[in-house]
Amino acid sequence: MLGFHGCDESVRNELVTKPDIVKKSQESFDWLGNGFYVWENNYERALQWALDKKARGKLQNPSVVGVVYQLDxxxxxxxxxxxxxxxxxxxxxxxxxxxxxxxxPENKDLPKDKHHDLILRELDCAVIEYLHQKINEQIISDISTKGFSELKHFDTVRGIFTEGGPAFEGAGIQAKNHIQICIRNLNCIKGFFIPRKEIKFP
Known part of the structure; x- marks a missing residue:
């Protein structure tokens, strides 16, 4: 699968040249729990995320890195x-x-979010991380008592989100609809690339 990760240009270049060094997000409000995030097949949304982050003073040079990955x-x-x-x-x-x-914990809106998209997903993140923790504890217990476990760790988490307010007046489609992937097992990432600029065709 192809995904896109919004970031600073320096981070993009590091991931392309040093693909074995990948930093996971470990924020308490991560929408799908802790891991490396990509926007599924959505370059424009990844770029907009990076631009928004620049506007908040969180990065200098908005950029996007392409990610080849599998869900497992x-x-x-x-x-x-x-x-x-x-x-x-x-x-x-x-x-x-x-x-x-x-x-x-609770999911919360950002102070200036007029769409009430619950951007700070502390409850969701806590429940997802709790799920992973309990599964891991059961696997360890099974192996110690039986030598094996029928349970497996999740490699990735996938979610579809609607946010950003109506795309047009009266619309059911939201302006920032997207699918996000949280990659927990970094072996699912097969490589990074710098997306090429599209040209007019034909």
Missing amino acids: YCLDFTDASFINILSSYYELMKDDLLFAGKTL
Whole structure:
């Protein structure tokens, strides 16, 4: 599969020339948990993300790096069965936090977000990371007691998101609709490239 990662030009060049050195995002508000993020087949959205980040003073030279990757074992939230799995882990996490006397994190809007897109997804991130943690703990327990486990770690997480407000008046299509991939197993990344500029055809 092809994806695109918005970043500073220096980061793009580092990934192309040193593809074995990849930094994962570990923010508490990552939409799909911690990992390396790409926009699925969406160069323009990746570039806009980088431009927006420059406007906030977070990078200097907005750029995009192309990513060749595979999903492998994917926690795919376009599939109802995986959404149901996530919901069950939410209930387990809620019970654990209640027992420990702690409160659930919350998804929050940015102060100036007129579309209320819940950009800071602290609850979603916490539930997804809890799911990965509990699966890992069960795998370790299974191996220690049985020598094997029927469970597997998820290599990637995939989600479809609607945000940005209506694309036009009365539209159900949102201006920033996209599919995001969170790559947890970096072996799923097969390479990076500098996207070529398209030319007029024919």
